[in-house]
Amino acid sequence: MSETADMLAASAAQIFKRGGWDQIADAGLHRLLLPEDLGGAGDAYEDAVAVATQVGVHALATPLLETMAANWCLAKAGLNVDDLPCGLVLPEGDFLNGRLFCTKPFTVPKDIGRAVIVLGSDIAVMDSFSNQTTASMSLDGIPARQFMPTTEGLDLAELASLPAETPSPVLILALLKAAAMAGAMDAVLELTVDYANTRKQFGRAIGQFQAMQHMIAQLSGDVVAAAACVQHAARALQGPHGDWAVAAAKGFTSEAAGSVAAMAHQVHGAIGFTEDFVLQRYTKCLWTWREDAGSESAWYDLLGSAALRGGSAGLWPAIVEGASL
Amino acid sequence: MTRFLLQPPDLPPALEPLRRDVRAFIARARDAGWFTPRCHGWMAFDADFSKRLGAAGYIGMTFPKAWGGHGRSFFERYVVNEEMLAAGAPVGFHWIADRQSGPQIIKHGTDELRKKVIPGIVRGEICFAIGMSEPDAGSDLAGIRSKATKVDGGWKLEGRKVWTTNGHRAHYMIALFRTAPLDEKKRHAGMTQFVVDLSSPGITRRPIRDMSGGEDFSESTYDDVFVPDSHVLGQAGEGWALVTGELAYERSGPERFLSNLPLLAAAVPGLAQQDGDAVRYETGRLMARLSILRQMSLAVAGKLEAGEQPNVEAALVKDMGNALEQQMPGILRRIDQRRPDLGVEGYESLLAEALLQAPSITLRGGTPEILRGIIARGLGLR
Numbered sequence: 119m120s121e122t123a124d125m126l127a128a129s130a131a132q133i134f135k136r137g138g139w140d141q142i143a144d145a146g147l148h149r150l151l152l153p154e155d156l157g158g159a160g161d162a163y164e165d166a167v168a169v170a171t172q173v174g175v176h177a178l179a180t181p182l183l184e185t186m187a188a189n190w191c192l193a194k195a196g197l198n199v200d201d202l203p204c205g206l207v208l209p210e211g212d213f214l215n216g217r218l219f220c221t222k223p224f225t226v227p228k229d230i231g232r233a234v235i236v237l238g239s240d241i242a243v244m245d246s247f248s249n250q251t252t253a254s255m256s257l258d259g260i261p262a263r264q265f266m267p268t269t270e271g272l273d274l275a276e277l278a279s280l281p282a283e284t285p286s287p288v289l290i291l292a293l294l295k296a297a298a299m300a301g302a303m304d305a306v307l308e309l310t311v312d313y314a315n316t317r318k319q320f321g322r323a324i325g326q327f328q329a330m331q332h333m334i335a336q337l338s339g340d341v342v343a344a345a346a347c348v349q350h351a352a353r354a355l356q357g358p359h360g361d362w363a364v365a366a367a368k369g370f371t372s373e374a375a376g377s378v379a380a381m382a383h384q385v386h387g388a389i390g391f392t393e394d395f396v397l398q399r400y401t402k403c404l405w406t407w408r409e410d411a412g413s414e415s416a417w418y419d420l421l422g423s424a425a426l427r428g429g430s431a432g433l434w435p436a437i438v439e440g441a442s443l
Numbered sequence: 444m445t446r447f448l449l450q451p452p453d454l455p456p457a458l459e460p461l462r463r464d465v466r467a468f469i470a471r472a473r474d475a476g477w478f479t480p481r482c483h484g485w486m487a488f489d490a491d492f493s494k495r496l497g498a499a500g501y502i503g504m505t506f507p508k509a510w511g512g513h514g515r516s517f518f519e520r521y522v523v524n525e526e527m528l529a530a531g532a533p534v535g536f537h538w539i540a541d542r543q544s545g546p547q548i549i550k551h552g553t554d555e556l557r558k559k560v561i562p563g564i565v566r567g568e569i570c571f572a573i574g575m576s577e578p579d580a581g582s583d584l585a586g587i588r589s590k591a592t593k594v595d596g597g598w599k600l601e602g603r604k605v606w607t608t609n610g611h612r613a614h615y616m617i618a619l620f621r622t623a624p625l626d627e628k629k630r631h632a633g634m635t636q637f638v639v640d641l642s643s644p645g646i647t648r649r650p651i652r653d654m655s656g657g658e659d660f661s662e663s664t665y666d667d668v669f670v671p672d673s674h675v676l677g678q679a680g681e682g683w684a685l686v687t688g689e690l691a692y693e694r695s696g697p698e699r700f701l702s703n704l705p706l707l708a709a710a711v712p713g714l715a716q717q718d719g720d721a722v723r724y725e726t727g728r729l730m731a732r733l734s735i736l737r738q739m740s741l742a743v744a745g746k747l748e749a750g751e752q753p754n755v756e757a758a759l760v761k762d763m764g765n766a767l768e769q770q771m772p773g774i775l776r777r778i779d780q781r782r783p784d785l786g787v788e789g790y791e792s793l794l795a796e797a798l799l800q801a802p803s804i805t806l807r808g809g810t811p812e813i814l815r816g817i818i819a820r821g822l823g824l825r
Contacts, residue, residue: 119450304446311444311822323825331819332812338822339763342447342756346742347735350451366731373728415724422727426715430708434529437704437733438462 174301205233217271359440369417480531487533497567574618610661700764755821
């Protein structure tokens with residue numbers, strides 16, 4: 119990590135410990151990916167990943183990552199950016215006559231000013247949330263509302279297009295969510311090692327049993343790999359085949375989220391299943407974020423299709439340099 | 444808790460011309476019939492191919508120029524080696540010497556020894572083996588019984604080594620012998636690494652045929668074998684520290700996850716024809732993991748380049764990489780109906796060979812059980 123990213127991570131950690139939205143907005147974290155004249159640091163993916171990782175380390179129940187990605191879209195499309203939490207929706211459907219016709223339900227966080235809807239390189243802003251929604255509560259504790267497909271469509275406030283050569287917004291959100299999962303997994307590993315060293319059974323710390331040691335060692339492999347692939351993806355996104363690295367990172371972290379959570383719960387036993395113990399906050403985040411911006415099924419499918427298209431000779435270059443998805 | 448971070452390095456752009464050269468070399472070699480691509484190329488023993496690589500300057504790349512090496516970076520070496528493995532080139536003759544025996548001798552050997560063996564390693568003419576395991580000491584290496592006794596001008600070796608890769612056809616072996624009796628309170632004390640000339644009188648050696656029909660492993664016995672003082676590495680009795688010092692070199696390289704890439708490459712045309720959700724998912728999953736393991740392995744190379752000793756990180760890479768290599772034949776057979784067949788050239792025989800090699804992946808160079816113990820201790824589990 120660069121020095122700037124380290125400093126950002128440290129200050130984000132301080133804010134997230136106390137943290138409401140006002141402190142986050144005061145620090146400008148929601149504008150991090152914007153150009154400098156809008157209060158950001160350009161397409162500073164490595165900095166954004168440092169902050170997103172802290173979102174995971176603190177199991178932050180605020181739609182900061184969606185807001186960061188949504189604001190990035192708005193700025194790219196030349197639309198106005200504000201300082202409220204913002205949703206980011208990647209629906210299936212069409213924009214028609216200033217309305218969104220989606221084919222599947224989607225959710226947005228409840229306490230937001232606006233939501234940015236992305237369909238390919240077209241984006242739209244939704245700022246009135248009609249009452250045709252049902253309450254939704256995702257496992258990470260963020261109250262949300264769900265929109266169902268309707269024949270009359272949903273009202274949109276603004277429509278714009280992203281300039282050519284802009285990375286797809288789903289890549290930005292996928293990278294941030296992967297980073298958040300890497301952070302949450304790191305926190306889970308720390309809790310697990312502490313617990314295994316503290317909890318005694320049969321006269322010794324359970325962490326002295328080989329079965330426990332091996333399970334925790336495997337867990338740590340996933341955690342180290344998660345941090346490494348996120349870091350690599352943030353850098354690769356500045357280059358030609360960043361989509362490959364982001365796909366690998368979001369696919370891997372989404373897959374690892376499940377096994378890391380399962381192993382950590384097994385080490386913790388009953389206490390980890392209680393509401394009072396902090397582990398569940400992290401595992402619920404992992405189970406939520408792995409579905410956001412594409413699960414491993416979606417990303418592995420894209421990677422697999424690209425690899426099969428590239429043929430035998432394309433396999434190794436794809437591993438080294440990435441390939442277009 | 445101790446944190447282990449593997450930060451993928453920013454590779455210098457200067458590596459790209461080197462990579463192009465290596466790929467061109469490999470293409471020429473394949474066209475000239477110097478090799479047929481196969482899995483586990485780092486196990487494939489081909490003295491002629493190693494000489495050609497030596498002549499091209501691709502062996503001993505990180506060795507200092509003062510000792511006859513090329514004085515290049517770990518990343519440059521990495522590029523050469525990963526390209527070789529990905530192409531399924533036979534690099535087994537020099538692999539161990541280039542990876543760890545040469546570096547070990549440069550670090551801990553006498554000048555006389557360096558002069559004697561390093562230039563030959565760099566030319567691709569000297570093959571090394573590592574003699575650690577014995578009939579009663581494998582993962583628990585402190586249990587070795589082979590011993591060395593001090594004599595005038597050197598040491599006399601007595602004992603037996605087994606499961607030594609290439610031991611029956613290598614020129615030298617870096618062998619671990621007891622130079623002091625086992626002390627149960629300090630089990631790792633009193634062992635010494637010797638560079639043994641395998642043509643010395645008193646050595647008997649034979650290959651051990653494995654279940655795949657290969658003869659990589661060997662057994663050797665030592666009956667009153669003289670080794671001069673100049674062939675001792677480091678200080679007598681300090682062998683354990685030297686053994687652990689080479690582990691990061693041994694465990695983190697591309698051979699720990701790329702060995703079966705030629706199999707996957709051979710599978711791709713058939714898989715593309717079949718398509719289907721499971722085919723795409725599993726192919727994508729393998730590609731994601733290979734891409735990520737490569738970044739992790741490069742991060743360890745970066746730590747080695749910086750002079751660190753990343754043993755725990757290397758254990759992580761080997762454990763995850765080996766698991767992936769070992770699972771690959773099983774994953775492929777779930778999504779591709781072709782049967783393994785040693786008689787059918789192409790995918791079928793590669794699959795058969797990979798299946799037959801699979802058990803060996805996790806029994807050489809540290810088993811998962813040993814690696815996970817190292818990782819657990821590294822994390823601070825006590």
